[in-house]
Amino acid sequence: MIADAPGAGKRNVAAEETERRGPTRSELLAQWLLGLVNSRDYGKLAELRRPTISQNAHIEAGWFDPGRREVFEQVAFLFAVYHRGAVEPSRGYGSLGSAARRIGTSVGRGPDDAGASRLMDRIVASRRPPLRHLQHAIARLRSCDRPPPSWSQLADDLARWTDRQARVRYHWAVDFHAPPRTDARNNRTSTTTTTKDTLT
Numbered sequence: 001m002i003a004d005a006p007g008a009g010k011r012n013v014a015a016e017e018t019e020r021r022g023p024t025r026s027e028l029l030a031q032w033l034l035g036l037v038n039s040r041d042y043g044k045l046a047e048l049r050r051p052t053i054s055q056n057a058h059i060e061a062g063w064f065d066p067g068r069r070e071v072f073e074q075v076a077f078l079f080a081v082y083h084r085g086a087v088e089p090s091r092g093y094g095s096l097g098s099a100a101r102r103i104g105t106s107v108g109r110g111p112d113d114a115g116a117s118r119l120m121d122r123i124v125a126s127r128r129p130p131l132r133h134l135q136h137a138i139a140r141l142r143s144c145d146r147p148p149p150s151w152s153q154l155a156d157d158l159a160r161w162t163d164r165q166a167r168v169r170y171h172w173a174v175d176f177h178a179p180p181r182t183d184a185r186n187n188r189t190s191t192t193t194t195t196k197d198t199l200t
Contacts, residue, residue: 025065026155029072030091032064033079033151037089048080068159074131075155078138082148092148095157096123097175100137102146111177116140120176124169129158 023031036044047057061076062069083089092099100120104113111117119140123133141148160166 024152024156025068026072026075026152026159029061029064029075029155030151032061033076034089034091037083037086040087045080045083048076049084068155071129071155071158074129074134074158075151077131078134078154079148079151081135082138082142084142090147092150092154094149094153095172095175096134096137096149096154097172098178099141099147099149100172100176101178103137103140103144105144120173124173126169127162129161 035041036048044057044060048061058073058076061072064072097120100116100123101110103116103119104110107113109116119133119137123130123137126133138148157166157168157172161168
């Protein structure tokens with residue numbers, strides 16, 4: 001698996017704010033999941049890949065926030081799908097929309113890849129969190145050897161899926177269709193900016 005995006009490890013305002021206030025429940029979930037890969041707990045990761053069976057690992061994922069248990073279990077499942085056979089964990093970055101921009105081949109990625117566009121259309125059209133389509137997106141990212149979305153942000157976004165003020169589906173669509181950003185230093189394009197990044 002590819003490590004996180006270049007520059008993703010740099011300190012930023014959001015990371016410093018997290019250190020001051022302490023990790024959120026979704027960040028604690030992400031840390032626990034990353035720890036499963038670091039400690040090579042393949043048994044628990046295999047349990048998490050079985051979405052229809054309430055295994056101990058699913059229940060444990062839900063402990064981080066009993067009010068959002070189902071969402072946390074779904075994110076744990078998606079994490080385990082992405083990390084099947086991985087020896088290094090990927091924290092991921094950006095929203096699911098910006099991650100879907102990374103799906104494709106050298107011929108075209110994101111909006112320039114017909115499969116990625118159709119998949120994103122199905123995801124943002126769903127009234128409920130579309131676990132099956134999300135699983136497909138995560139599997140595509142894994143097969144393309146591209147970084148996943150931020151696991152903690154994914155948990156927060158899915159928990160607010162039906163919140164009209166949060167407009168999660170809209171922001172994912174904006175992130176997916178955002179024009180590439182040109183890095184003036186070396187004239188390369190980057191698609192790592194998300195709407196959440198621009199709002200903070």
